[in-house]
Amino acid sequence: MTSVKQIFFGREYLVLTGDEALLGRVLEHVPASASVSDIGDASGLKFELSLRENETASVTFVSFAGSPAKVDVRVSLLGAGARCDLKGLLVATGENRVEYDVFMDHCVGGAVSNQLFKGMAFDSGVTRFGGLIHVPQYAQKTEAYQANHNLLLSRSARAFSKPQLEIYADDVKCSHGATVGRLNEDEIFYMRSRGISEKQAFSLACTAFAAEVLVSISDSGLRDAVTDEILHLNL
Amino acid sequence: MNILSVKNLHACVDDREILRGINLEVNAGEVHAIMGPNGSGKSTLSSVIAGRDSYRVTEGSVTLYGKDLLAMTPEQRSWEGVFLGFQYPVEIPGVNNVNFMRAAVNEHRKFKGLPALSAGEFLKLMKEKMAYVEMDPSFASRGVNVGFSGGEKKRNEIFQMAMIEPSLAILDETDSGLDVDALRIVASGVNRLRTKENATIVITHYQRLLDYIVPDVIHILYKGQIILSDDKSLALKIEEKGYDWIVNDLG
Numbered sequence: 001m002t003s004v005k006q007i008f009f010g011r012e013y014l015v016l017t018g019d020e021a022l023l024g025r026v027l028e029h030v031p032a033s034a035s036v037s038d039i040g041d042a043s044g045l046k047f048e049l050s051l052r053e054n055e056t057a058s059v060t061f062v063s064f065a066g067s068p069a070k071v072d073v074r075v076s077l078l079g080a081g082a083r084c085d086l087k088g089l090l091v092a093t094g095e096n097r098v099e100y101d102v103f104m105d106h107c108v109g110g111a112v113s114n115q116l117f118k119g120m121a122f123d124s125g126v127t128r129f130g131g132l133i134h135v136p137q138y139a140q141k142t143e144a145y146q147a148n149h150n151l152l153l154s155r156s157a158r159a160f161s162k163p164q165l166e167i168y169a170d171d172v173k174c175s176h177g178a179t180v181g182r183l184n185e186d187e188i189f190y191m192r193s194r195g196i197s198e199k200q201a202f203s204l205a206c207t208a209f210a211a212e213v214l215v216s217i218s219d220s221g222l223r224d225a226v227t228d229e230i231l232h233l234n235l
Numbered sequence: 236m237n238i239l240s241v242k243n244l245h246a247c248v249d250d251r252e253i254l255r256g257i258n259l260e261v262n263a264g265e266v267h268a269i270m271g272p273n274g275s276g277k278s279t280l281s282s283v284i285a286g287r288d289s290y291r292v293t294e295g296s297v298t299l300y301g302k303d304l305l306a307m308t309p310e311q312r313s314w315e316g317v318f319l320g321f322q323y324p325v326e327i328p329g330v331n332n333v334n335f336m337r338a339a340v341n342e343h344r345k346f347k348g349l350p351a352l353s354a355g356e357f358l359k360l361m362k363e364k365m366a367y368v369e370m371d372p373s374f375a376s377r378g379v380n381v382g383f384s385g386g387e388k389k390r391n392e393i394f395q396m397a398m399i400e401p402s403l404a405i406l407d408e409t410d411s412g413l414d415v416d417a418l419r420i421v422a423s424g425v426n427r428l429r430t431k432e433n434a435t436i437v438i439t440h441y442q443r444l445l446d447y448i449v450p451d452v453i454h455i456l457y458k459g460q461i462i463l464s465d466d467k468s469l470a471l472k473i474e475e476k477g478y479d480w481i482v483n484d485l486g
């Protein structure tokens with residue numbers, strides 16, 4: 001029995017998927033001012049968002065292993081001045097896959113989108129990110145950015161990344177980038193040389209990696225609760 | 236009392252032997268300086284003592300208070316009292332100095348059977364120790380070494396040393412990159428941390444540092460071996476004449 005939670009506060013969305021017990025622990029920290037709703041179940045999640053002229057939205061996705069393993073995100077920017085910031089953290093553990101497909105549709109010119117998705121694959125976990133940015137010919141003055149960085153935390157972990165740009169307009173600012181790497185041995189040795197145990201050094205490095213995404217959860221209690229779950233993952 | 240004992244230490248990277256039979260005895264209360272040309276193996280020796288696993292020890296032993304260091308993990312060596320001030324301190328984006336040092340200090344306390352410090356106690360200690368090296372408090376909340384200038388990184392090393400209070404500090408070119416004022420400040424920080432019970436090894440290329448941190452003995456490391464050990468006057472001779480004369484004298 002899994003459900004997908006959407007927490008909405010101010011202009012900010014936080015979408016959580018994964019193991020129910022874990023989500024339960026995080027939800028205890030949701031501030032009173034926020035609203036929580038179920039927006040999907042084990043069969044999957046389709047998250048759709050349309051922004052009109054000058055509307056802005058900031059959405060942070062955090063997906064821990066467990067069903068639904070696949071998330072489809074579709075954002076339509078329908079008016080000039082619209083701005084969408086998407087951040088996502090994919091955490092795959094055990095034998096699980098966590099997959100995201102993001103479609104960013106710049107239906108008009110003069111809108112801005114910014115995506116940062118980070119994957120962490122433990123054990124034999126797999127993360128997959130597919131991101132398509134679509135900018136038709138008439139959508140001039142578009143700004144669209146996308147980055148996908150992945151951290152492999154065991155020998156058998158894997159990450160797949162497929163960023164795609166379909167850009168037909170010529171007066172645009174667009175960029176995309178993808179990386180896959182492992183924990184930096186120099187950093188780990190530096191921490192251990194100060195007496196930080198190997199396990200804790202890994203935890204600190206993992207939290208640091210995730211922080212760039214989690215920093216956009218503005219409520220600190222909620223952010224700490226999500227961070228805690230990552231700290232307690234076993235390497 | 237003997238703190239560090241290195242006997243006939245040989246170490247390799249891949250198949251290349253970099254340390255070729257090092258012998259070194261360091262006692263409580265002493266300051267040793269290690270000098271030697273670039274590439275002679277000074278940083279390798281300090282890395283092997285601190286437990287970096289990219290080096291393979293093929294022969295010899297290293298003990299701290301008689302305990303076999305080579306059998307320990309890097310963190311265990313730190314708990315037992317080894318501290319390495321890195322020649323090139325590592326930047327750790329996303330981990331701030333406070334969280335980093337709190338983790339380190341509390342692990343040391345756990346090892347000694349002491350309770351973890353509260354947030355308040357910790358910040359007080361941190362403030363006090365930052366003053367040892369006149370470090371600006373704003374550095375506390377920044378990522379570990381991230382965006383620090385060369386000199387600021389070196390100060391941060393000595394700040395960390397002050398937090399941990401090791402019994403054996405190995406300072407690898409802590410003077411490089413420091414301006415004259417910073418050199419004096421960092422050196423006085425190191426001197427302030429010296430006691431009759433601990434020991435310091437400073438690795439340096441320059442006599443200048445040794446005016447401030449006065450060594451009991453200077454060792455010359457050359458091609459992976461200590462080829463000469465003498466008193467502090469040796470540094471002056473090296474400043475004047477380089478290393479050739481030693482190598483030539485030894486034939």
Ligand SMILES: Nc1ncnc2c1ncn2[C@@H]1O[C@H](COP(=O)(O)OP(=O)(O)OP(=O)(O)O)[C@@H](O)[C@H]1O
Pocket residue numbers: 248253271272273274275276277278279280289322
């Ligand atoms: N990880 C490594 N891989 C390959 N070679 C290495 C490695 N570490 C050290 N070496 C080599 O071992 C030799 C000794 O290096 P080391 O850094 O110990 O010298 P050093 O005496 O500290 O020099 P410097 O005064 O320039 O700091 C050098 O030739 C160096 O290239």
Ligand SMILES: [Mg+2]
Pocket residue numbers: 277278279322407
């Ligand atoms: Mg060196």
